[in-house]
Amino acid sequence: MAETQRFDIVIIGAGIAGSSLAAALSGAGLSIALVEAQPLVLPDLPTGCDLQQFDPRVSALTPRSRKLLQGLDAWEAIAGYRHCPYRHMTVWDAEGTGQVEFDASEVNAPALGYIVENRAIISALLERVSDAGDITLLSPVRLATCSHLDAGGVCIGLEDGATLEADLLVAADGALSRVRDMMDFQTREWDYGHRAIVATVQVEQAHQDTAWQRFLPSGPLALLPLPGDDDRHFCSIVWSLQEDLVDDLLALDDASFCTELERAFEQRLGRVLAVSRRFAFPLRQRHAVDYVQPGVALVADAAHTIHPLAGQGINLGLQDVAVLAEEILSGRARGAKPGQLELLRRYQRRRKGENLMMMAAMDGFKKLFEQQALPLRWLRNVGMRGVNQLPPVKQQLMRHAMGLG
DSSP, X not given: OOOOEEEEEEEEOOSHHHHHHHHHHTTSSOOEEEEOSSOOOOOOOOOSOOGGGSXXXXXXEOHHHHHHHHHXXXXXXXXXXXXXXXXXXXXXXXXXXXXXXXXGGGGTOSOSEEEEEHHHHHHHHHHHHHTOTTEEEEOSOOEEEXXXXXXXXXXXXXXXXXXXXXXXXXXXXXXXXXXXXXXXXXXXXXXXXXXXXXXXXXXXXXXXXEEEEEEETTEEEEEEEOOOOSSOEEEEEEEEEEHHHHHHHHHSOHHHHHHHHHHHHTTBTBOEEEEOOOEEEEEEEEEESOSEETTEEEOGGGTEEOOGGGOOHHHHHHHHHHHHHHHHHHHHHTTOOTTOHHHHHHHHHHHHHHHHHHHHHHHHHHHXXXXXXXXXXXXXXXXXXXXXXXXXXXXXXHHHHTTOO
């Protein structure tokens, strides 16, 4: 029988949240295991600026998230590959005249955010944790069991037969978290009845370093700017649609899909010239009633999932990571073990309210823009025009979305 391995902290899931947390805790005298079901190999990062070479999954990182990644020595590698700062945002209602324009110069910032391919973030973080002597990488191996130990801490069984013990087990294993289910965390969740189509498109006109979002009766459509060259202009699309419309759009040939996208986007960037392979994923809101129990903490999608209409999911997850790491390290300075419930509850208190507020706001936006009653459409458009004409209100909205206020 294999000998039990002992760690201060075991993190399940080596995606963006799990790898960020391991990197944030590295160098503090803690022993850390990072467990991942998939092989931990550096993803291929194509250097060509070609439609099919972009990652279809991108993230809109806020300046606050960029600062966190800089602190983890990961941002330089991300920026050195490719990313696209966006300095403007245009949001408009398909069912009226309401439109809001946001510009980074209004808050004296170089950018509102940064569009980054997910594989570039993962590659930079994986390089960081692979070089750390206090982080043990265990992959590819799946979690088999986890349970509380009578003496405190958690026992973790892996499918390869290995047994781990830790003061703290962190679930960073995504929306369908096995840790969350095995440790009986309760959640509140509901299905949006939507799926999101993601792909890369080539458009006729330059995107102007602008993130574009149109609210349609069937759901929001976002075109996010990507790096290009003088002759070719690329955007990542996130098109959230009612379930019954998604399969029809996925079944279209590329030319027909581009035509439908042009129509939905009002040709704001001219013709849609080409589209990459399309993917679709279901949208479900989920929130854990508690993020912690003795010796266990949930972070990022394992704790909460949110509608992608404002691109805040990854940013909320990275702030979970930042706060949990801060509480663990400050607790360690006081002599507290990482799995102490009082320490973990401080993390929960600091994060739960902000996450719930953002989730409620996104859900409210979604429901508001689905309403077709004429009085509500009129109020919606008046409200958008009003926000556009009130600089202090716009500035506060931008600072909050950027993680600056």
